[in-house]
Amino acid sequence: MKKRHLTAPAALLLLAALVAGCASVTKLGTQLGQGAGAITEEQATSINRSAEALEKTFADITPEQEYYIGRAVAATILQTYPAADEPAANAYLNELGQALAMASDRPQTFGGYHFLLLDSEEVNAFAAPGGLVLVTRGLVRCCESEDALAAVLAHEIGHVQGKHGLRAIKKSRLTSALAILSVEAARNLGDEDLKQLTADFEGSIMDVTQTLVNSGYARGLEKEADEAALAILGRVGYDPRALVTMLVKMGERVKPGGTGFGKTHPSPQDRIGALPPSLMDKRAMADPAARRARFERAVGDV
């Protein structure tokens, strides 16, 4: 009878480990519990299993796996939204984007940040996991200055930083894929495992792409991306008020419930409403001649 009860310290340790969601500590705790005769082997196994099941979330995806997910998401979006083969515009987007990404809370991803102009009139942008950022002509046209374009790219970097794309992946796929991965640690994959893993991968790409193209993120994540954008703009030295001017311009071009951002994002008016009042200051923004000139040169007639 006595054996069935956990000693108070051991129980405390187990509880702490479970709350911390740390399976290795949980294992140690359960081993300890068994060693002390406090819990049976079956109980230990079940505690370990439930601790592991709890852990399979988007946060368990390694940056390397995120990289492959991002590549597939971008490749899939590019089949509907073709790339614009414009070297000057793309070079400029990458210089600006890199300067912003460097100052984000997540400057380093597995394969780094890369930016590409899309040959589409629709006002839209997609941040594939890991840092592949796609922006349409239509959205670039909503930007009247480099600062405004910086606001657009910084918002997309905010989505990458927050791993918002990965959050769209259904938990069941992750649990399945990551279970195969734990088997893979011990041996090479069989055909069945590879088939299952590929199916999980395809499903994950579908989940992310569907969210980016059709359903959009939850309002809270858009707000998070706007806040990340403001932080990045401030750190780098662009005027955060450019986010407001860009959104005003976007409001003139986007029809609510229409295509692109009209379908996937809160209305520009709502987004402006959620920004700090200090950004509504209407004083003119600095736009040095060199900055204005290179902006016009690279994307002036995009």
Next chain:
Amino acid sequence: MRTMRRGLLVAAVLVLGVAAWAAVQQMSVQVRAGQLRATPSHLGKVAASVAYGDRLTVVQKQGAWYSVKDARGRTGWIHESALTTKRVVLKAGDADVAAGAGGDEIALAGKGFNEQVEGEYKAQNAEADYAWVDRMETFVVTPEQAVAFLAAGEVAAKGGAQ
């Protein structure tokens, strides 16, 4: 019996403590090319590059930046986004895996969603435009170029660097 239990608990607490200490001291690079900078700032000069899986010894932490030393004795500051507390194992069947380190202490490089899975995906989705994805990955701007870009556009942070 009671003393034995107490002894076991004391031992466990010690083990946990040592494990936590060791985890803080050693970290692995989780990106393809980690940047070691001279100062803990995104504007800090890049002094060296560290590779995926490299083990780094942590000297100190300041905000989001770790001061580290690599196996070759090189030192610098690296952003937390480039690091993991897990040991990155480059090959399955590695000694760490054989020794029974759980999936939570290690990260297997090249496993799970990897090149092989991407190959299967490509075969089943012939229209997916990987050519442009590969091309866009060749658009590389170095930290030095990015800093020069900001300077040329007279973009300067008012506060301190992050």
